[in-house]
Amino acid sequence: MIDDVSPQATWQALQENPEARLIDVRTPAEWLFVGMPDISEVSRTVHAISWQLPNGMPNSRFLEELHAAGLKEGQPLYFICRSGARSRAAAQAALQAGFGPAFNVADGFEGPLDSQSHRGMAAGWKACGLPWRQN
Numbered sequence: 001m002i003d004d005v006s007p008q009a010t011w012q013a014l015q016e017n018p019e020a021r022l023i024d025v026r027t028p029a030e031w032l033f034v035g036m037p038d039i040s041e042v043s044r045t046v047h048a049i050s051w052q053l054p055n056g057m058p059n060s061r062f063l064e065e066l067h068a069a070g071l072k073e074g075q076p077l078y079f080i081c082r083s084g085a086r087s088r089a090a091a092q093a094a095l096q097a098g099f100g101p102a103f104n105v106a107d108g109f110e111g112p113l114d115s116q117s118h119r120g121m122a123a124g125w126k127a128c129g130l131p132w133r134q135n
Contacts (some may be wrong), residue, residue: 001007001093002088002091002095002102002103002104003103003104004084004088004103004104004105004106005078005103005105005106006105006106006107006128007059007105007106007107007124007125007128007130008128008130010022010078010080010105010125011128011130011131013040013076013078014039014042014044014078015042017051019035019075019076020075020076020077020078021044021047021075021076021097022037022039022044022045022046022047022076022078022080022105023046023049023066023069023071023075023077023078023079023080023090023094024036024037024046024047024048024049024080024081024109025049025050025051025052025062025079025080025081025086025087025090026051026080026082026086026109027050027052027053028048028050028054029054030082030109031048031135032102032125033057033135034082034109034110034120034135035109035126035132035133035135036048036109036132036133036135037080037109037125037129037130037131037132038132038133039131040131041131047066047069047071049062049065049066049069049080050062051086051087051089051090052086056126057106062090062093063093063094063097064081065084066094066097066099071097071099072099073098073100074100075099075100076100076101076102076103077091077094077100077101077102077103078102078103078104078105079091079094079102079104079105080105080108080109081108081109082109082110082119083107083108083110083111083112083119083124084104084105084106084108085108087104087105088104088109090107091103091104098111105125106123107123107124107125107127108124108125109124109125109132110125110126110127111123111124111126111127112124113117118132
């Protein structure tokens with residue numbers, strides 16, 4: 001079972017636990033055009049490892065890329081995507097492969113659509129005012 005953790009609780013965990021890691025499982029286009037969490041304040045970088053390829057197909061190398069990033073068992077891993085769906089699946093796969101504890105960042109980076117059909121305003125990492133950067 002994967003627990004949902006708020007963006008604020010994720011940021012707090014990253015600040016308090018030097019072993020905690022943030023894995024952004026969106027696509028390169030999302031990282032480039034929408035932005036990414038910026039965790040440089042806690043002297044770490046986001047692990048950008050796509051759960052799906054730009055064509056929507058699963059990334060068959062996802063678990064291999066987690067290993068290559070130096071992530072290990074016992075390390076708290078927080079997975080984030082646009083709104084929380086892909087990151088939940090990625091966290092579950094990581095947990096089943098022996099990583100973790102693994103958590104899903106609730107509402108992701110951009111959150112759900114607001115009343116005007118825009119993301120990034122109603123909930124999620126950006127809407128919470130947490131550090132992020134535009135590439």
